[in-house]
Amino acid sequence: MPETWTHAFEHPEWWAAVWTGLFAAGIGVSLARWTAKKRRRRLGEATIPGLPLARDAALLLALACIGVALLGPRLGTRMIRTTASGVDVVLLFDVSRSMDATDIPPSRLEHSRQAALDLLARLETGDRVALAAFGDRGVLLTPLTPDRDALVELVGALDTSLIEPAGSNLGAGVREAVEAFEAGSERPRIVVVLSDGESPPERRALGMDAAIAADVRVVAVAIGTEAGGRIPNHGLPLRDEQGHIIVSQRNIQRLERLATATDGVVFSADAWGSIDGAELNIAVRRDAGNTPGAPVERRVRAVRVAPLAALAFGLMLIEALQPLRLRIRRKRSTLRRAALATAIVAFATLGLAPPTQNTTLNLLEAQLRHHPGDVRLLIELGLARLERGRQQAAQRAFLAAALGTSDPKLAALAYYNLGVAALERGSYEVARDAFFDVLALRPGDREARFNLEWSLAVLSNETPDPKSSRRLATERKLGAPGRPEEVSETTETGRPSETKTSPQTLDPERRNRWLARIEDDPAAALRSAVRASGRALHRKRIVW
């Protein structure tokens, strides 16, 4: 498949099979038609009509539609719903010689470093960041990590002699940066390119295909000035082979093309090399969501299979029923036409109906078959059953969830939903017990307290205010109670040593002072990463 097409399809690996199949079918049909034509000539063309071309063409077209659908054409965008847990960011540094230019003193690289450090300081706790750089080739310096301190030290150690040979190959850099993202991860992926955009004429590739194929958004930061600046070389300006002083200029158009193609944005440094850090952070965290654990919607490229499958379906049906159409016309049966139209409308209406609740239920049940003890899935299953009015089955799911977890927050959530399901069903004793359990686990839960009081009032033949009770009692809680870190606080993480001695202890302030003194050697880590970067890493394709 041509390289420029790869980003247009989700499954380019099918290209060879599709091409071979279509070619074989085309050759086979042509050969059959040719032999039939010869036979017809032999038997007498006047008495025997030729093979209908339209029917063969319809079948071949249907096969082509299926083939293109198999490649997974990417057209337009669609929204996906995920759980917010932070963004994955790769900081891609341009370490070509032009980044030493002094048009924005002290150097472009220093300003890109400042922009990166500012962004690192602004990112949220759940975000992960990796570091990559490019000169004549791209190098992934670190994997995605939550450890900002390590990255701050590595960013400080970057310089323009890091990657040999010198050069500027943005495309290679983007392709290498994309390798940092984990296959199958749902987190938003962003590559922040910190570059002047300048490149030699033979290095025009931008790595757009790799970024688009991996659903990566590129946010570019253009460093430098349009007027340009000289590049220092041992105290003197750098000169070309003819002895002319080289003046390096910022090329924002290339960065704009890359960012626009990937639904990203370009930030241009001002004459002093400054970037609006807050705006950059907003652009980077656009799809991240505000609350960790909360559902968040995100736009991704859509793969359109259904229209092509529908076209193939229609073509095959028409081809098979072509004689039927002729017969209907001959008989002029209005009744048959009406019946056919009704059938088509009925099928279309049935087919275009929105997904049913049953589908969600089936999916959740299928997921539970894979992970039978998954408490969150059990809660979601309970909620789905409740939506379908199957309160008893929902109660069973909530109870299984409550009994199956050691995490008090999840158990409280499950008991609360159990209580609500019981209330809806009129089982006030069950509801009362469930809300008691919630309050035992979370004494401050006001909704559970209110619902408990309501249940007790009903059980003692009192008449509580029906409006307020309905408002609170039927308000179900969704199964996304918090970040995994919150879950971990209450759980056992290992077996301590049997013979533990008490060492000299440090208070946190002293410890932090000591740790600040501990010196890492980021330059050694960078050298090690650059030396071994020739070995390529190939990942599985990222799927949505």
Add this chain to the structure above:
Amino acid sequence: MTEIAWAGLRAMGIEAFDRPSWILAGLAAGLLCAVWSLRQRPSALGLPSIAEARRAGARRFDFASRCGLGLRVAALVTLGAILASPVGVHTSPPEPGFGLDLVLVLDASGSMRALDTQVGGESRSRLDLARLVVSRFAERRIHKGDRVALVVFGNSAFTQCPLTSDGRLLAAALSRVEAGIAGEATALGDALALAVKRATAGGGQAAPGRVAVLLTDGRNNAGSVSVEVAIALAASAGLRVHTVAIGSAGEEVAMESNGAVAGRGLRFERHDVDTRTLERIALATGGRFFEARRAGDLEAVYHAIDALERIERPMPSRTRRQDRPQPLLALAGGLLLCEIGIARVLRRRMP
């Protein structure tokens, strides 16, 4: 029948359909196609007698035609199933930070060139063996949802890989570790202190979820941080440190020269591992001390650490729905291709 169909669909990774009514549309279309084709009178050439017709190849049952019809019906039903939006369950990688934060501290001093281990029957250096075993250990832990960092030390210590849940890149970082990469000496205190720094980095786990595994074959003879200070730092940060001593105790061993292969440029040296200090580190931080004198021991040691650092908590949901039309599309394409091959190419057609 339905059970068999579902078993086939599950084998293709399909668990449900978003619009199941389209399957009925596909079945109806297939049925309509079949009924109509069977009712059609095939085109024929008149022959004077049955015997003549038999000689000309006439048969009561036209296998190719029926086979083509069957394939067409199957392709229509499959396309109906594709239009029904088949979905499967996709298992995502563990959410980062779910498990422990694990810092692997690896000695890369000159003594790790000692050729006193065997891997696959071949004489290998201690570092080769350590890389292999630590790499497998890291892979297992990342699969369980842990984040792993790699600190390498010699004269000084440096972070070869910060905390990550990316097994492939961590393995790549491990493969880049060479003896002498950080100098020839052994800065045990620096290494432990840097491990504390990495484990307590922002965004990391709370104290009970921090573990370090320190592997060395020497004794502290370099660096700016004493072992005592490093122990105090680790203990106050709640970092549990398991220590592993490798190598033959006090014996003279062949050393691999810089860049030389085994058998060339060999020299013999004696290196002694300071087990007492390693034991002290482990005891003071709530970890365990292990000794691995032979190649097989090291694998067992890391398995023991693996068992020791179990996480008793429910795995959060890692599954989500994923559109799965590709297997059915391939099937429909294959069926149509077969139909074209049998009914259009191989079968002799008469309009």
